[in-house]
Amino acid sequence: MPNIWYKNKETDTIWWKDDPTVIGVWIFSFDKTTEFNMFHDYPYKLTKEQKQIFDKENPEWADFIKDRK
Structure with missing residues (x-):
């Protein structure tokens, strides 16, 4: 099964990769x-x-990992 790229909202810039063979990895791309x-x-x-x-x-993720510099 091929990887599937999708956007959370049609107006978003960021694409998210859906790879059903991998669990717990969040891949994104511009x-x-x-x-x-x-x-x-x-x-x-x-x-x-x-x-x-x-x-x-992705304000919820930005808030979750805001301590990274």
């Missing part, structure tokens, strides 16, 4: 090419602009 693991890469591998977009579109 272009469906460069992938970020939310628990490993946020905010360290995001540009300032990408982090702002992520935080705006």
